[in-house]
Amino acid sequence: MNNHSSIDLKAARIKGGVATDQRHDSAHKHVTGQAVYIDDMPEPAGTLHGCLGLSTVAHGTIREIDVSAVRSAPGVVDVLLASDVPGENDISPTGRHDEPVLADGKVQFYGQPIFCVIAETREAARRATRHAKISYTELPAIIDIGELDPVSSKLVTPPLTLKRGDAKAAIADAPRRLKGQMRVGGQEHFYLEGHIAMAIPGEDQDVTIYCSTQHPSEVQHMVGHALGVPSHAVMVEIRRMGGGFGGKETQGNQFAALAAIAAKKHHRAVKIRPDRDDDMIATGKRHDFLIDYEVGFDDEGRILGVDFMFAARCGFSADLSGPVTDRALFHCDNTYFYPNVLARSAPLYTNTVSNTAFRGFGGPQGMVGAERVIEEVAFAVGKDPLEIRKLNFYGPNGDKNGDRNVTPYHQTVEDNIIHRVIAELEESCDYARRRRTIDAFNANSDIIKRGLALTPVKFGISFTATHYNQAGALVHVYTDGSVHLNHGGTEMGQGLNTKVAQVVAEEFQIDLDQVKITATTTGKVPNTSATAASSGTDLNGMAAQNGARQIKDRLIDFAAKKYQVPHDQIVFLPNRVRVGNQEIAFADLIKQAYMARIQLSAAGFYKTPKIHWNRDKGEGRPFYYFAYGASCSEVSIDTLTGEYVVERTDILHETGRSLNRAIDLGQIEGGFIQGMGWLTTEELWWDDKGRLRTHAPSTYKIPLASDRPKIFNVVLADWPEAHEPTIHRSKAVGEPPFPLGMSVLHALSDAVASVANHKICPRLDAPATPERVLMAVERLKAEARRRA
Template sequence: MSRPIPPHESAHLHVTGGAPYVDDLPELAGTLHCALGLSPHAHARITALDFEAVRAAPGVRAVLTAADIPGLNDCGAVLHDEPILAAGEVHYLGQPVFAVVADTREQARHAARHAAADYAPLPAVLDPLEARRQQSWVLPPLKLACGDAGAALADAPLQLAGRARVGAQEHFYLEGQIAYAWPTEDGDLHLHSSTQHPTEMQHAVATMLGVTSNRVRVEVRRMGGGFGGKESQSAVFACIAALAAHRLQRPVKLRPDRDDDMLVTGKRHAVHYDWAAGFGADGLLHGVRIDMVLDAGWSADLSGPVATRAVCHVDNAYYLPAADISACCARTNRQSSTAFRGFGGPQGAFAIEHILDDIAYATGLDPLDVRKRNFYAAQAGTGRDTTPYGQPVADNVIHALVAQLEEDSDYRARRANIAAFNAGSPVIRKGLALTPVKFGISFNLSHLNQAGALVHVYTDGSVLVNHGGTEMGQGLNTKVAQVVAHTLGVPLARIRCTATDTGKVANTSATAASSGSDLNGKAAEAAARR
C-alpha cells in the first residue's frame, strides 16, 4: 500500500496566514525605512544632484549615494560591472542613483521625489540588433559547432531560412524584492533577504562594506517565489539596506513598490534568431545554422551562463548531424537581463521547435511525425545519440514516452477533428501540439554543484536540520526533511528544518538549476549518516 504524500512543511501556516515573510517579521525598535531614487533616463551623465529639499522633508534621516559606500561599489554576479548606486553615469531607466532613509516608508518614498537632479542625456541603444551591429557586447560571443553545417545545408534536398524572436518576461514573484538589515555587536550585521542565494548576498554586502564575510550573517526562512529573479538581483536591495543600517547604526528595511521593483530588476532574456535548415522530403534534418542575439541589458549579470545554456539546448530532443550555433549577449540600455526558470534552455529549445514546425509546413507532414523522425536514437552506438557538445544521450526514453502520449491523448483523431473544424471555420481556428523537452539540470559551472547541511540530534530524539538551499514555495525543506527521516529511520514528524543561514552552512550555491533537492538532499543525507 502506498504511503500518503506528506504536506508541505509550512502548508498549515500558508493557509492560515501564519507564515512570516521578511515584511511580516516584527520590526525592531528604531527601525528606519529606505526608498530609492531612480534614473529617469536610459543613458545619461549625472551632472548635478541636490538633496537639500530631500533632507528637509519630514522624517528623513539620511540620503545615501555612491560616495557613502566604504568598500567596493559593485554587486555584479560574475563581472565587477554593476554599481550598487550609479556613479557619474546612468545606463538604464530605473537605475538606482540614491537612497533615502526616513522614519516611515511613506516618508522615504515621498522625500525621494524632491531630489533636484540634472542629467546630460547620452545616446541610448534599446535594440539588441543595433548593439550587435555596433559590436557592443557584455561578454565575448559564443560558438558551438559540430560537423560541416555549411556543406550540409548546401547539399540538402530542401532548404529553409527565417527569423524569429521571443520577448522578455517579468518574474512577477508574489513577494517582491525586500531586505531588512540591522547592526549587531562589534560592527557585525544581520540581514534578512528574500534571495535565492544567501552566500552571494553575504559576499556582496561584505565587499561593499569593506569587511570580511564572517561579519555578515544572511538569513532566509522563505520566499514568496523567486523563479530566478532573486538569484543575483536581490543584491542591490540587500546592499543598500545593509549600507543604510551600517551608516546609521539602526535597523533598516527596504521594500520597493512593485512598479519600482519591475523598473530596477531584469527579465528573462529576449532573443532574436536568424536560422537556416537543410532537410529531406521526409523531414529529416541534414544541418542547421542558428544565430542568437540575446538582449543582455546594460551589464553582464548572468548573461554568460544563460547564453551557454541556450546554445547547449538548441538541440532539445533532436539529433543534429551538422550544426553551427552562435550566440552573442548584446549590451543595451535596459535593466540587466537575468536568471529565469529554464535559464536559457527555453530560448534555445524554441529555436529548433520553430524550425521543425516550419519544416512540417513546408513538407506537408504532421509536425509530430517530423519531431519523431529527428529524435535522438533510442539505442546507443547508432551514431545518432550524441549532442553537438559531445555528450552521449543515455537512458533515452523519448520514443516510448511520446508513443504512449500519442496513444493516450488520441492525438491522430484529435488532429483530424481539428483539421475538419478549421476547414469550415474562416475566423476561429484550433490547434494542437505535442512538444518534447530534454533539459539538463544543475550548473554548467561544475564546482557550483555542491551543497552543505548541518544535522543536530537531540537527547529527546528530535532532529533539527539546516541546509544551504532556500525555500521559495517548491517544498525543498519538506523533501530534505524526508531524506533525513529516511536516513535516520525515524518518523518525519521528528524532523524540523530551520531557516537558511550563512552562520550555520557556509559557501552555498544558489538554489537554482533544478538541483536544490538533489544537492541539499544528498548533503543532508551525508550529514545524517555521519
C-alpha cells in the first residue's frame, strides 16, 4: 500500500466536524443576494401567475359569484372556483375535511379565498381580482374569544384534560388562594420570504411543485388529493425558505394546490406569490389565548394546587389547533412542580383565519400562564418572584424521593438542571446587587422606573404526535470521495443543513467541504415529517448518521477482507483510513471499494425511542428529553407615556454538546428577540367586522435592531449532561430559546409594580405594548390611592 504524500498525516482533526464553529452554508449567499429562493428561479417560458380573490365578510353564505368582468380583464387566462378543483376540495392537515381549497357556498372568515385569478402577469392577476362581484347573506360572526364560554362554546377539535391529584380540593384546603385571568396575544410569522409556490406540469398525471414549505410530504399529499392523483405523481422540492417559524408547516398547501390545478389545466407553469397584505390576511398565525387560573398556596409561596383553563382563538378550522393547545397544557408547568393540577384546553371556533403552528407550538403560551401564577403568588406573599420560582422548581436531578419530579401528564423529569442554570445565571448577571440598585433608583425617580426579572425555561423536545418522530436520509459516496446527502428536513435559515453535513463529515472523518446537501425533495426521501418541534437536527442528523454508518460498515468489511486485518484495526482518521499499520486516503479506499462492487449508497433511518402518549388518559412520555435555559432582563419605562427600553439581557441556555456553537448562538439570540417581540410590540387586531387591521409593516410592529437590549450577553450552557443519547449529545435549539423573552414581559411588570411599591400585582397582559404599560401604571396608581 502506498503512503500518499498529499495526505497531511499530522492533521489533528477534520475541517468542519461536529462541535466546531462553522458558518451557515448559505450565509454568504444570504448577505450578498446570491441565495436562490423560489421567486429567484428562472421561470419557464409561458409561466402564468395567480392571485387569490378574498371574502369581504367574516361569516355568511354566498348567494352569487359573478366573475365575468374578471375573466374579461386584460391578461386574464382563467378564474378558478371551488367547482374547478378536480379532486377533493380540502387541504385540512388533520383530515377533518374542514378547510376548503376555495370556499364553496359559505365563507367563515374575512379574507377567505373564494376564487383564484390566473393571468399572464402577476400584476394583471392582482388587478383583475377587484372586478369580482360577490353577494352574501351575512351570518353572526364570532371574533373575540373573550365573549365565549370555553366550556359550552363550539370547538374546532376535541379538548384535552391533564390531571394529577385533586386540584380543586387542594386549592380549597390551601391556607391562601387566588384566581385571575390573562390574555396572551397571537403573532404574525412575518417571514422575509412570504408564501410562494410554482407548479410545472409534466406528462401523464405528473406535476412538480417548488413550494416554500416546512413539510414537503404534506404538500405532496394535499396536491395529490386536490388533483385526484396518487402521491407518486406529485414531486415537491424546496432548497431553502426565507423564514418559516411554523407558519409554513401547513399554510403553503393552498398556494401549491391552486398552482398545481391551474398548471395541469392549462399545461403551463403557474406561480402564485401573494403580496404581504393578502399573505397576512389569508394565512394563520400564533394562537392567542385567554388563560383562567386559580391557585392555592401556603404562606411561604409554595404552590399546593392549580387549576388552568387555556382557551384559544383557533379560527374557522382545526388546522393544527389540537396539538398546539395540547402543547400549551404540556408546558403549563414550565419548570415548576404542582402537587395537584388540573389543566384543560378549549380550542374555540371563531370566524377568523385558522391559526396554525408558530415557533414553540403553544408551549410559550403555557409557560406564560405558569409565570403569571408565580408572579401572583409572589405579590401575595410579598417576595421577589425569583424566590418563589426557586421554591417551586421540580426536584434536583437525581432526587431519590422522586416526589417532586412528575409532570401534569405523568412523565418523570429525569434530566432537570434548572437549579444549576438559575444559580449560574443569577451569579453571572449579578442579580442581587442589581435588584438593590434598581430599588434605590426607583425610590428617587418619579417618572422613569426600572424593572428586573429572571425567568426559567423547560421545553419538551419531540412531536407530541408520536408517529412524526421519524426521519430518513439518503447518503451517496462518489468515487472521488465526495459525499452527496439528502434528508427530509427543510432549511429555513436555521442552519439545519450545515449541522447535518457536519454529522456526516464526522462519521467519515472527511472535511466539511466534501459533503454536499441538496434540495429537499419528496422524490429522494419519502414520507417525511415536518421540520418542526425543534426536531430537525435530532431526527435528520440521526438518520444521516445511520446512512453513513451503513456505508462505513461495508468499507470496514471490505478493507478487513482485502488486507487481511481484524476489523478493530481499521480506523477512520482525518481524510484517511488506517488499515493495520498502513494508511490510505479516504478517496482511494472508496475507489478500491467501487472496483470491488461494494455498495456506496445507503438509505438511513431513525425513530425516536422511549416516547409514547395516550391522549385519552392524558398520560405518557410525549417528550424524549427537556431543554433548559434562563434569561434575566432589565428595562426602563416612562410612566408618562408607557414607552420602554430593554437596558440589558443576560441568557444562559443549555445546548448539550453543541454541534455548532456559532449557529446555536444565532438561534438563541434570534429566538429571544422574536419572543420579546411577541410579548411586547407585536399586536394583532381585528375590528368588529372581522377585518384584520394589522396586515402590513405599517400597522404591525416587529422588533427592530434598535429594539434589542443595549447590553446583550448570551452564554451556552454546553455541559456534557444530556441525559439521553441524542446526536453527539447535543440538544435542540430551535424553539426552546423563544420563551426566554418572558423575562422582558416580567421586567416590565416589575417596573410597573414599582409605582405602587410592589404591593399590587400589575396583571400585565401580552403583548405589553406602551399603551398597555401606561394603562397598567395608571391603574396601579389609582388602586394605591384607593388603598391609602
